[in-house]
Amino acid sequence: MVSVPISEQAVWDILRTIPDPEIPVLSLIDLGIVTRVRTDDGAVEVTLCPTFSGCPALHQMRMDVEETLVSHGCTQVTVIVDQRASWTTDLLAENARRRLQAFGIAPPPPRGESLPATLALPVKCPHCGSSETKLDSEFGATLCKQLYLCNSCHQAFERFKPL
Template sequence: MVTGTDTALEAELRRLAGSVPDPELPVLTLEELGVLRGVQVLGPGRVEVELTPTYTGCPAIEAMTADIERVLHEHGMAEVSVVKVLSPAWSTDDISADGRRKLAEFGIAPPRPSDVDGPVPLTLTVRCPQCGSTDTELLSRFSSTACKALRRCVTCREPFDHFKEL
């Protein structure tokens, strides 16, 4: 999260760290995915980056860490520390609007934003990213990663991933 107290250097380092692609969904950056929580300069050439995994035990967190370290080392930071922040937990609400748009363009149905103050939906309608139909069916609760489900559109018959709401 960018605060009003971020320095210009911290803002630039955040932009660089946030531009790293997600290793499992390279169509999204870590900023768009919403896992980048903060960047703080600790001293000359020293920076700490806060990263929240999408779920506890997410195997991609190590690749994210290595990629952030590489990018910031390439931009003059001699000491890069990436710390995992588990609270507050990541939620699919943390995915940016651009991230949701990119998921749909990539063929993955994005998670719906939660409406905390509204009614809880009894059925989940997932829109097909190919044809836009809401007449879809669940094929498997898990897909290529634990955070996605495999669905099929009844209208166009195309299978697609759905990034599950958390």
């Protein structure tokens, strides 16, 4: 099979269309998960930075990247998970926070001097904007989210955990 040469920019553009398996409103690029793309003739190498160690979504992301690139005609796709890198919520693209909020998930605040200080900040309800909220459970539907309750509008919401 002859592989078609593809540019790195084209690969980034394709990756931009792959939704996060757990938060489909964000792409893998919005999340800042893809740290490097290399192309060599028809071979493509994509490096991912794992979000949470042992995050079950990572396996799905790998498969999504492979399958999507293959469907675009890339025949040699290698996905590398860089275990030395550590993802933080500061890698979220600027528009990602707004989209999380619009999706009903409280976005993590930009990380200040320290993580404990960031964690102590009040969490705003994405439905009504009130800061009168309380942590209901450390674990939401996925490992990376916490469950909150709003005292103003009485709705529950998820918060993307800062890290």
